[in-house]
Amino acid sequence: MAKSRMQSRAVEAIVLDEDHMKQEEAEETLDESGDPLEESGRTVDSSDEEIEESVADDIARFEESFSGINSRFRLINRIGEGTFSTVYKAEDLEYNQYRNNWDIDEQEKRKWSSPGHRRRNSRRPHYVAIKKIYVTSSPMRIFNELELLYDLRGSDSVCPLITAFRHLDQVVAVLPYFQHRDFREYYRDMKVPEMRLYFRSLFTALRHVHSKKILHRDIKPTNFLYNPAQSRGVLVDFGLAERLGTEWQQCACTLGAEERSYRVSHSVYAQTQHRPSCYPKNDNRSSRRANRAGTRGFRAPEVLLKCTQQNTSIDMWSAGVILLTLLSRRFPFFHSQDDIDALLEITTIVGRKKMKETSLLHGQVFETNIPTYSDNGHSFEKIILWCTSRSSDKNSGVKKELEDDEKEAVEFLYELLECDPAKRITAKKALEHPFLTKDYEGSEDEDDNFDLVDV
Template identity: 45%
Template sequence: MSHEDVPREIKDEMEQLYEDIEGLRDEYLLLDKIGEGTFSSVYKAEDIKGKVSQRYNSHFWTPGSRYVALKKIYVTSSPQRIYNELNLLYMLTGCTRVAPLCDATRVRDQVIAILPYYPHEEFRNFYRDLPIKGIKMYLWEMLQALSFVHSKGIMHRDIKPTNFLYNPEIGRGVLVDFGLAEMQPDYDRNEVEEDSLASIRDWRSHEQFCPCIVRDTNKQNASSPMVTIQNGKVVHLNNVNGVDLSKGYPKNETRRIKRANRAGTRGFRAPEVLMKCGSQTTKIDIWSVGVILLSLLSRRFPLFQSMDDTDSLLELCTIFGWKKIRKCAALHGLGFEVSGLRHLSENGFPNGLKEFVHKLLDKECTVGTFPDYSIAFETHEYLSQELYDKRSIEPKLPRSTSGEPTMNTEGPHGYELKKYQEEIWSDHYWCFQVLEQCLEFDPQKRSSASELLQSAFFNELNEADVYTDVETTDEDQMSEEDQAVDNDLLLIPG
């Protein structure tokens, strides 16, 4: 889009920004508005003097590009939130799969952050057409970014397609928007002495406490049981003050109110977030990755559209069954009951996520919403064979309406075709393994980003030595003068 094509109201916004931020016009040429969220607006701009693009050139996907993203953070954001986001971005500058904070300016209550501009494609434009190899690369890039972020002890808390900018043509992605990110607290269970009931009581009164982090210790005994209320009855008791909760309501409530960070986007929140677990970890991001992968395999987006936490749990019930949700609730000291609702079974889909994805794809194949060339037919054929043709020990090519294979496996290209099909089948098998590891309800059993990267699904990328190391940026070779200027980024007060 040329500057002439930019709407008048956007031009007025950019002109106002020039007036609000003294000196901005000399450093950056504002070109267009490219995004707007709850807490910020983002503009595409050109780095006039090239200082930022040269210093952080390894982060720019297009060699020699001077385009940057200028993020205006609204004054309605709390100072602590702004400081938190900018400081975390600065801490994460060392990885090319995480958007770095290149520059920051504050004039009174106006805060501007400068990041590289990434020429990406909208998720909605490619999620139905990405082949299994493309899904593999998308996931590889995302997990590499999260592995780095989590290694710093940081939870992103809002993993979703719009916060992972991906270019399917070059197979590169970058994680953005750390406005909801925070450091993971240290849940050190060793701090509690094994035989100290007083210490246990003190720990349980902590705001971040959740029974899920002590379930595998020896503390779950008669002297320190946990609370789970089911069918209106107290099944377990973690009331350290000794109030009998089975005899009505106590006059003075002594139970700790369950508080937890519920930041994130509906449809992508992990079960422990929905259940207000106060001991959340980086594993909440892995669940969100699983939701994205489920959308890519089923070619449905958005997949979950509930308006509140209760409906979100019911959506999960339709797939996994209420028995698994109840078991998950018990981990967090909660009860879970469902009654009077049709189509909710105890165990969900008999063949789990594979059957759920097959049902969604089969519906579209039946009504003919996929074009003839759709890559989704590969996944549908794999699942049809995996679930309903157990006698087969090798992949079969999709068949035409006459019942004959659609492609001839004989002749000079037969071997290559057969090899390709077997590789696609293998990719699908391991991809669903990764999906199940991501959508594990118990966060302690859910795989980490670094563990998922070692999955057989990514063998070809690991063996091909696709760059995995944290790349050093030109920031390390800055002059002392540049370093002094750059250090100012940390001086935005909270």
């Protein structure tokens, strides 16, 4: 009888020395993920594709340094490279020796095959993704990622962990190999009905992740492997993820309105309001430290403002940025170099008044004297028309407007890109939103709506 891979490889699975982890120094709070423009994000369905000489040399060095990897897997190509790891496509040479409940495609094929065929082991090659985690990553970071992946098993929309190995100071995680297309190949051509399917798949994954009280912290197109042909995507890369409540300290955003108003009125900020551009000469207040992990352009306002009680709503903001990217046909939409520039980019849209309110919500002060920033900002409708070259012509007097389905998408976008995290829509509510359920209305097949049931 086939053995369970997680059980049979328990001896080989990564085991970290707790004393060694305690000796590791605390990592920097800023965990910058890779630039979305520089990350690779496409796979091809071929086991014999040609590879570059540099990639072949890289694979050879990996096989030489990681003892025994050749006996289990045949490395084929490098399919991803990020800040903390490199991912390779490989053939699983021991596939038929284990129970592979993670293989969705194989389960679908077996469902429609004859009983005799089911009893025979599949002779076709089976591929996996091998994630080589760089030795510069701390043991605690590696252990956290593998533990979260194990806890998130059971969802077809979240990449499961098959197994993990360690050799000396190197760690590799074995993950399913998913066919998908590079986001840059289709984001300009995706129609609104296709966007509904994309985000239905993404929020199904986020609903499962958030139900486990886990923050992904790095939602972006290259971390959601989407196959437009199948209308199915898989959420990957939990290297920056963490559990809800990790290293929390009280933030003003969790206080009641009266308490927060009292604190603002008795703050140093309130005492200096009657003096233009006045700041304390000797400010003895300690600087605020908070987790700012993620990718430039996809961080929520509360992350940029160093909120110390961040929750799952930060992933919803990042998903909103993806929707704005699709509607505007601009990628990346936000492309700031630091947190200050990122706040100013958001201010351009929401306006100075909204950004000041958002900053005070988290006990921070936002001030800018740049005259081009208006108090009320600009609507998403206007921004999308600008970006898609549909601005109204003053000479002709014709006012251009969004299509009806685009207006529905923008209505949904406002709920995702809400500056107040307490008012931002959740993944569960997003799946119930008319924008995502419209294509499923009137369906007589109950199976079409099976994943509307809460996890």
